[in-house]
Amino acid sequence: MPYSKGPKPREAASKIAHMEVINNPAIANILQNLKVDSAPKKPNAATPALNVDFSIPTKIEQVLTVDAGLQTVPNPIRREKAMSFINPGVSILSLDDLKKIANDPMMDPRDMGNMLSRCTLRPAYLPLRGVRMTGRTMRDTLREIINASLLPAVTGLYEVLEFLLFEQWLPSGSVKSPRSMNCLFCRDTFDIPEKQIFSCPHCGFEHFLSDYLGLLSSSDPVEQPSETIANSFMRVLELLCLFRLPMLATKNGKHDRLEKILFIKDGSLMLRAEGFRVIDGVRRYLQWLRSRGVTMHLAGVEKTGNMVEFLANFPDAVPCDGDVLIPSRQFLNEEIQGKVYDPTNPRNRVSFGTRVGVRLSASHVVALQVPSNDLTNGGPENPKPNDLPELEEVVRALSKVTSSRYENSLIPLVLANRQVSLAQSSSSRLLEEYVIGLIS
Ligand SMILES: [Zn+2]
Numbered sequence: 263m264p265y266s267k268g269p270k271p272r273e274a275a276s277k278i279a280h281m282e283v284i285n286n287p288a289i290a291n292i293l294q295n296l297k298v299d300s301a302p303k304k305p306n307a308a309t310p311a312l313n314v315d316f317s318i319p320t321k322i323e324q325v326l327t328v329d330a331g332l333q334t335v336p337n338p339i340r341r342e343k344a345m346s347f348i349n350p351g352v353s354i355l356s357l358d359d360l361k362k363i364a365n366d367p368m369m370d371p372r373d374m375g376n377m378l379s380r381c382t383l384r385p386a387y388l389p390l391r392g393v394r395m396t397g398r399t400m401r402d403t404l405r406e407i408i409n410a411s412l413l414p415a416v417t418g419l420y421e422v423l424e425f426l427l428f429e430q431w432l433p434s435g436s437v438k439s440p441r442s443m444n445c446l447f448c449r450d451t452f453d454i455p456e457k458q459i460f461s462c463p464h465c466g467f468e469h470f471l472s473d474y475l476g477l478l479s480s481s482d483p484v485e486q487p488s489e490t491i492a493n494s495f496m497r498v499l500e501l502l503c504l505f506r507l508p509m510l511a512t513k514n515g516k517h518d519r520l521e522k523i524l525f526i527k528d529g530s531l532m533l534r535a536e537g538f539r540v541i542d543g544v545r546r547y548l549q550w551l552r553s554r555g556v557t558m559h560l561a562g563v564e565k566t567g568n569m570v571e572f573l574a575n576f577p578d579a580v581p582c583d584g585d586v587l588i589p590s591r592q593f594l595n596e597e598i599q600g601k602v603y604d605p606t607n608p609r610n611r612v613s614f615g616t617r618v619g620v621r622l623s624a625s626h627v628v629a630l631q632v633p634s635n636d637l638t639n640g641g642p643e644n645p646k647p648n649d650l651p652e653l654e655e656v657v658r659a660l661s662k663v664t665s666s667r668y669e670n671s672l673i674p675l676v677l678a679n680r681q682v683s684l685a686q687s688s689s690s691r692l693l694e695e696y697v698i699g700l701i702s
Pocket of ligand 1: 445448
């Protein structure tokens with residue numbers, strides 16, 4: 263066959279289709295606006311507010327990392343039936359072991375496994391497609407399953423949820439902030455009692471405390487739930503995992519142990535939408551710990567998003583090791599997130615972390631969220647180093663656990679991610695068999 267220099271017929275067709283798209287005036291206009299004539303310039307305000315001295319030894323002795331995996335398993339015979347499996351877990355490593363791993367990138371994974379003391383909870387299962395309890399709607403099936411997943415036999419995380427929602431760090435008899443919700447049946451508002459199951463005083467409809475999480479908002483097409491519900495539930499489980507150890511320390515009067523632990527959460531310190539109800543409890547708890555002089559070193563490590571992209575574009579915003587960029591909310595909104603800044607509306611109910619960018623090494627620039635002194639509206643409009651009292655210690659500890667093998671990664675997160683995905687791949691077949699047994 264003679265060699266042809268022209269485009270293959272399919273390529274030619276796709277080129278023509280492409281041209282037609284550009285001829286569309288609306289699309290041509292946005293493409294025009296996407297074009298930039300010059301390389302982006304680092305905004306002048308993007309200069310470090312703080313430099314952390316890495317030569318000072320850290321007080322941190324252990325690193326606790328929270329992570330969760332989500333896997334959707336369709337029934338291999340009936341693809342219209344599927345379940346989601348959420349695998350929440352916490353790993354605890356001593357900083358000394360982490361340093362050994364950092365210095366020996368070729369370390370045998372089995373040795374790493376031995377160092378890792380991991381507390382994996384039983385996974386939570388959520389029906390996704392074509393699976394529901396006999397005689398129940400999809401919505402009620404999901405409500406029952408979410409409630410059951412929090413019980414002691416599965417994740418046992420109801421204890422943490424109740425702790426955060428009902429301010430159980432306060433002595434009994436203290437005045438607590440009332441919590442109310444709209445009845446799922448009659449829609450009237452009522453105050454919820456400190457219980458896991460309670461009835462609406464207006465119509466008697468029985469609610470679970472997990473209904474208060476608002477994971478199934480009325481607009482969701484819950485008869486065909488998307489993975490969004492599983493994702494939101496996973497975020498809630500991660501957050502509850504994060505506060506399990508602090509809760510135990512508070513309940514047992516062992517706050518001195520908290521100060522030597524660095525808590526790392528994979529992702530942001532926030533829960534979207536109705537999650538503000540839990541965030542409100544988290545904010546109160548963190549403020550209470552501070553008021554008692556208890557230090558909790560906590561960082562959310564963002565791996566995606568505007569802040570990560572900004573730092574990738576402008577690594578010289580933090581030129582030296584230990585440099586910390588603390589953007590104001592205006593700078594964050596306008597320069598980093600490309601949004602409009604509205605100083606008259608600082609309301610934020612979903613976050614308990616302030617964003618910072620940190621250079622940990624020549625090859626490690628990370629986007630973190632750390633809680634500030636004042637958590638009203640998530641944090642100050644114009645945060646200064648003094649507003650983030652634990653930041654220096656957090657950054658110093660993180661500088662000891664950078665991974666040379668994975669670009670821009672922290673070893674505790676690499677290990678935690680691997681544990682979650684290993685658990686998934688090795689048990690994936692078992693899960694599938696389980697699903698077949700359950701729904702075929
Ligand atoms: Zn009601």
